[in-house]
Amino acid sequence: MTEGRSRRPGPRIEEVARVAGVSKSTVSRVINGEKYVSERSRQAVHRAIALLGYSPNHAARTLAGSKANAIALVISEQGSRVLADPFFAGVLRGVHAELAGRHVQLLLMMNQPSDGAGQIAYLTGGHVDGALVVSLHGEDPLPRTLHETGLPIVVGGRPLAGGSLPFVDSDNFNGALEAVRHLISLGREKIATIAGPADMAVGMDRLSGWRCGLAEHGLAVKLVVHSDFTPEAGALAMEQLLHMAPDLDAVFVAADIMALGAMMVLQARGYHIPDDVAVVGFDDSVVAATAVPPLTTVRQDVEQFGRTMTWRLLAELAGEEKLPLSILLPTSLVRRASA
Amino acid sequence: MTEGRSRRPGPRIEEVARVAGVSKSTVSRVINGEKYVSERSRQAVHRAIALLGYSPNHAARTLAGSKANAIALVISEQGSRVLADPFFAGVLRGVHAELAGRHVQLLLMMNQPSDGAGQIAYLTGGHVDGALVVSLHGEDPLPRTLHETGLPIVVGGRPLAGGSLPFVDSDNFNGALEAVRHLISLGREKIATIAGPADMAVGMDRLSGWRCGLAEHGLAVKLVVHSDFTPEAGALAMEQLLHMAPDLDAVFVAADIMALGAMMVLQARGYHIPDDVAVVGFDDSVVAATAVPPLTTVRQDVEQFGRTMTWRLLAELAGEEKLPLSILLPTSLVRRASA
DNA sequence: CCAGAATTTGGGAGCGCTCCCAGGTTTTCA
DNA sequence: TGAAAACCTGGGAGCGCTCCCAAATTCTGG
Incomplete structure (x- = not known):
């Protein structure tokens, strides 16, 4: 009845100032962590804020101040x-x-x-x-x-x-590098890759890592097919790779989700994973652990x-x-x- | 130099009002779609807004008004x-x-x-x-x-x-119902379910749909195992079901992600999907299409x-x-x- | 011991908008 | 034809805060 306009609930900075026994300028300073406030005032303000359950009005701060918060x-x-x-x-x-x-x-x-x-x-x-x-x-x-x-x-x-x-x-580069080194340590020598799109850094960096890993051991870096990040495209890419080199013994796939498609194709063609072809993915997304067989992959912490x-x-x-x-x-x- | 305080860029409501030849009250009315504005004013304001590239200040609206926008x-x-x-x-x-x-x-x-x-x-x-x-x-x-x-x-x-x-x-209930009807139309009679947690509506409703579908055709509604929405738990649940009824011929799984685990177990036990056991999932998540075999599922549009x-x-x-x-x-x- | 610097405080203008009020104009209806 | 109702408009207070200014107090060093 006495309120002119319907107000938002909760206390205002003015009340905090009154309870703390300081001015609202000082309260504002405390809230914004400025220097030039005595320890005594700071404590008093903090107590008042806790007591009243005060929470600054976002719109007002933004309007009055020079930042949007x-x-x-x-x-x-x-x-x-x-x-x-x-x-x-x-x-x-x-x-x-x-x-x-x-x-x-x-x-x-x-x-x-x-x-x-x-x-x-x-x-x-x-x-x-x-x-x-x-x-x-x-x-x-x-x-x-x-x-x-x-x-x-x-x-x-x-x-x-x-x-x-x-x-x-x-660190896509080093992730891919580690994947390839792992494959090499397993004795694989004909290692292909299903790379991501060439216009995405994530695709390029993982590809570079693969290249470096092979180059370190003097292995050929020919078996590359670019793809996009879908299972269908991964399957298609795998078919191309098998066409290029039916005797490949490993493939590094730049995303788990593509690896799923690739593994489907490999298994359909009668290749055993990992005995005939080892597969390493990237991301450690939710599908990696439940793939058949479970997918070795490079984990990134999103x-x-x-x-x-x-x-x-x-x-x-x-x-x-x-x-x-x-x-x-x-x-x-x-x-x-x-x- | 002439500015006292650093101002936000862009025109203010006052300028729009000036350009449109009306008061800022009227501009405000137009912006907020109130009635009691003449068509003539409305047009003029819209023209001015477009001309100036005006966009209302969110903080000011929120502070002044009774809603937060x-x-x-x-x-x-x-x-x-x-x-x-x-x-x-x-x-x-x-x-x-x-x-x-x-x-x-x-x-x-x-x-x-x-x-x-x-x-x-x-x-x-x-x-x-x-x-x-x-x-x-x-x-x-x-x-x-x-x-x-x-x-x-x-x-x-x-x-x-x-x-x-x-x-x-x-509509989890009817989705599940449809899934079960589909299984029955395929001639399946011993239809189990891996249900979601009993304290989640999504789990309960899908379970109810399964029950109704079976009841419609007088089939037994015994083969239920509750699980949570992980592949591991799905696998475990499938093992329990096989223990309860090694001769089941279909399973409705309340989530694709659990179905993945269940399918792994079925295949490991030598069951052929779908010849021995038909599997239907729920969600049509990204994993459904790439499962081996691709998973029949109930699609929801998230x-x-x-x-x-x-x-x-x-x-x-x-x-x-x-x-x-x-x-x-x-x-x-x-x-x-x-x- | 005192000028100047550093610290601490309060007062108050104003951020850009909405919404109330008051007044004018037009329409409606008995 | 006249009074009430509906429509349209502008003015201005004030939302709750920050930040500038001025003033008071305390700390420096020559």
């Missing part, structure tokens, strides 16, 4: 959905974990082909302080465009276009991926200096029955 | 991650698609066991207008708690606890799931009357080689 997670969805799904969920979990406890909102944007311009306008329009761009397609211009407007970003997955964008990626991207972005927003431009996360070989 | 997507993550991942990504895509073009932000929250109370405080603290709660675990109290505070919510997946929460779910939840929530927020309390989405049988 929010970051965006931008998913660039150009095909390759199959690869994206489990990857994406894991990354998201990591991002969220890293954000926990900070007063930063996570906004989600998916790259609809229709609204490229609108999206850029939104992102650079002061609604967010920075963006995490998960861009599986290496040549996507979005990260660069955003970066050039001065918006702090971190790209997930090495961007292909030259220049220097901050990014986080799994949750760590999300956490690291977020950490890097927040560090930059906090004004930290000397941050590494790019961060590669370790991979590890998971040995199962297929190799 | 944001909804939350709350993921209740109590185990069952494997099921959740692809499901979750699809739902998210649907949510996003439905939100496109509206001035509604999507906030993401994952249920960290640690911050249950903080999360509720945040959600009911006026930061969001409503919430989508994806809660696979049927007895999760969060949806009910939120609903009781008056926050509009839509639950994804039928909530188990009695009462009347608005929810969206796949993207539609997300879209429908969002539509239902936005409709309620818009004050629409006579909304259905619950919505069941159709499923369809996808025939492949396993049955």
